[in-house]
Amino acid sequence: MYRSYFKRPIDFVASVALLIVLSPFIFITTLLIIWQNRGKAFFTQERPGRNEKPFKIIKFKTMTDQRNKQGELLPDKDRLTEVGKWVRKLSLDELPQLINVLKGEMSIIGPRPLLFKYVPLYSPEQRKRHLVRPGITGLAQVNGRNSITWSEKFRHDVYYVNKLSFGLDIKILILTIVKVLKREGINQSSDVPMRPFDGSN
Numbered sequence: 468m469y470r471s472y473f474k475r476p477i478d479f480v481a482s483v484a485l486l487i488v489l490s491p492f493i494f495i496t497t498l499l500i501i502w503q504n505r506g507k508a509f510f511t512q513e514r515p516g517r518n519e520k521p522f523k524i525i526k527f528k529t530m531t532d533q534r535n536k537q538g539e540l541l542p543d544k545d546r547l548t549e550v551g552k553w554v555r556k557l558s559l560d561e562l563p564q565l566i567n568v569l570k571g572e573m574s575i576i577g578p579r580p581l582l583f584k585y586v587p588l589y590s591p592e593q594r595k596r597h598l599v600r601p602g603i604t605g606l607a608q609v610n611g612r613n614s615i616t617w618s619e620k621f622r623h624d625v626y627y628v629n630k631l632s633f634g635l636d637i638k639i640l641i642l643t644i645v646k647v648l649k650r651e652g653i654n655q656s657s658d659v660p661m662r663p664f665d666g667s668n
Contacts, residue, residue, distance in 0.1 A: 469633045470599075478575050478600075482568040489562060496527060496559050503550040504528055509563060514580035517600045522572040524580055525563040529554050558647045564603045576636045577602025578624035581664070588666035589621075596624040599631060606635075609642035617664045 486493070500508045510528040513521050529551025533541045540546065547555075554560050567573040573580065580601035586594070607615070607623040627635065 470631050473633070474574065474631075474636070475571065478568050479571075481575055482565045486565050486569070489565075492559065493562055496554060496562070499550045500527055500529075500548075500554070503548045504531065513583060514601070515583055515586055515597060516572050516580065517597065519586060519597045521583070522567065522570075522580075524573075525566055527551075527554055527560045527563060529560055556650060558650070561603050568603065572600070574600040574602045576605060576639050578605050578627060579608065585664050588664060592625055593621040595628050596621065598628050604639060604643040606639055609639055609646060 497508045507528050510526045510530075511523045512526075514524045516522045529548060530543060530546035531548060533546050535541060551560075564573055568575055577600050578596040586597075589596075605624065606627040607620040610623055611619070627639075
């Protein structure tokens with residue numbers, strides 16, 4: 468019943484409330500990033516949502532678009548701005564996704580939306596992660612995030628889909644808050660990015 472009737476209304480109310488309460492932080496962060504990036508505050512990218520329906524995820528733009536002489540983007544660590552480093556350390560980079568939640572494209576809690584190029588590489592079991600709306604935070608994020616393998620991430624995602632409940636969402640939310648306050652395991656390190664999923668790891 469929670470999955471079908473209550474999760475979406477709760478997400479809607481929560482996203483509205485959080486956007487209002489956090490609006491000063493969002494506004495100040497937007498201004499700082501506009502100043503650092505010379506006008507570009509947000510990064511959008513098409514991701515697979517519920518039932519693999521495409522949507523554009525919104526994030527704060529923490530990296531520049533600097534390229535080498537061959538026209539290739541420089542490594543992430545070379546493009547991460549000073550403001551971007553603080554935005555990531557304070558776990559502010561995901562806040563714009565509250566707009567995605569408001570629009571019904573995402574949920575507060577759910578499997579993180581990954582890249583479309585990974586979809587053909589999933590096993591039938593792993594593909595179940597798309598049976599629910601993707602989330603700003605999820606079970607994999609509070610259980611190690613980049614310190615665990617892709618297989619472990621997907622096991623957490625599928626477990627969440629199978630066991631989705633109000634109690635589980637509350638547990639994940641509390642663990643997320645604790646980890647954000649401890650600055651532990653929420654944001655990916657810019658120096659040691661997780662290697663791309665290739666269908667086996």
